Amino acid sequence: DTGVSQDPRHKITKRGQNVTFRCDPISEHNRLYWYRQTLGQGPEFLTYFQNEAQLEKSRLLSDRFSAERPKGSFSTLEIQRTEQGDSAMYLCASSSSDPLGGLGAEAFFGQGTRLTVV
Amino acid sequence: RKEVEQDPGPFNVPEGATVAFNCTYSNSASQSFFWYRQDCRKEPKLLMSVYSSGNEDGRFTAQLNRASQYISLLIRDSKLSDSATYLCVVNSGYNKLIFGAGTRLAVHP
Numbered sequence: 001d002t003g004v005s006q007d008p009r010h011k012i013t014k015r016g017q018n019v020t021f022r023c024d025p026i027s028e029h030n031r032l033y034w035y036r037q038t039l040g041q042g043p044e045f046l047t048y049f050q051n052e053a054q055l056e057k058s059r060l061l062s063d064r065f066s067a068e069r070p071k072g073s074f075s076t077l078e079i080q081r082t083e084q085g086d087s088a089m090y091l092c093a094s095s096s097s098d099p100l101g102g103l104g105a106e107a108f109f110g111q112g113t114r115l116t117v118v
Numbered sequence: 119r120k121e122v123e124q125d126p127g128p129f130n131v132p133e134g135a136t137v138a139f140n141c142t143y144s145n146s147a148s149q150s151f152f153w154y155r156q157d158c159r160k161e162p163k164l165l166m167s168v169y170s171s172g173n174e175d176g177r178f179t180a181q182l183n184r185a186s187q188y189i190s191l192l193i194r195d196s197k198l199s200d201s202a203t204y205l206c207v208v209n210s211g212y213n214k215l216i217f218g219a220g221t222r223l224a225v226h227p
Contacts, residue, residue: 041219042205042220043162045214045217055214056214093215106152107164107215109162109163110161
């Protein structure tokens with residue numbers, strides 16, 4: 001399978017614990033996105049990378065959240081001191097460089113990591 | 119105000135009906151636009167890109183109105199398999215993709 005892969009698929013953790021999620025994008029894609037989705041809502045932008053550079057981080061994201069993409073390939077999203085409000089689906093997506101000169105390339109999503117904080 | 123706004127629905131329509139979804143965006147500098155489809159408990163998948171001249175793909179037609187900052191999706195001859203959530207997506211610059219909350223469609227026999 002050469003799609004976007006996320007690990008783990010499900011994570012249950014106790015409040016206050018740290019969790020880390022991994023995303024492996026499609027191999028030739030240089031852009032990688034992280035989103036959070038709760039029931040009945042669309043994906044909420046968290047952050048994104050072009051190669052290893054983190055280009056933007058949502059202002060909605062607290063300092064407990066950090067993401068890395070050290071070699072421009074896979075990425076990790078860490079949540080420290082988890083809270084019940086962090087319970088959500090965390091989606092990763094990747095896309096190639098824009099082939100259309102500004103019209104935007106398709107983003108492919110992984111199946112997500114469902115986090116439950118108890 | 120949210121960057122991308124959609125009517126959440128749900129839209130309940132019979133098979134064969136025509137249904138239209140609208141989406142508005144706040145950033146006038148946005149460059150490109152998409153409709154994604156998301157099935158229950160699945161990841162979003164691209165349905166179609168939205169070009170400035172409007173575009174059609176089978177039963178689906180997308181339109182863009184830059185002056186009014188809205189995007190529309192028209193589905194003709196609805197099928198049961200069209201039941202899903204339709205997400206409006208705006209590339210707000212530097213390839214940052216912003217999603218609307220989605221519009222839920224339920225097609226019934």
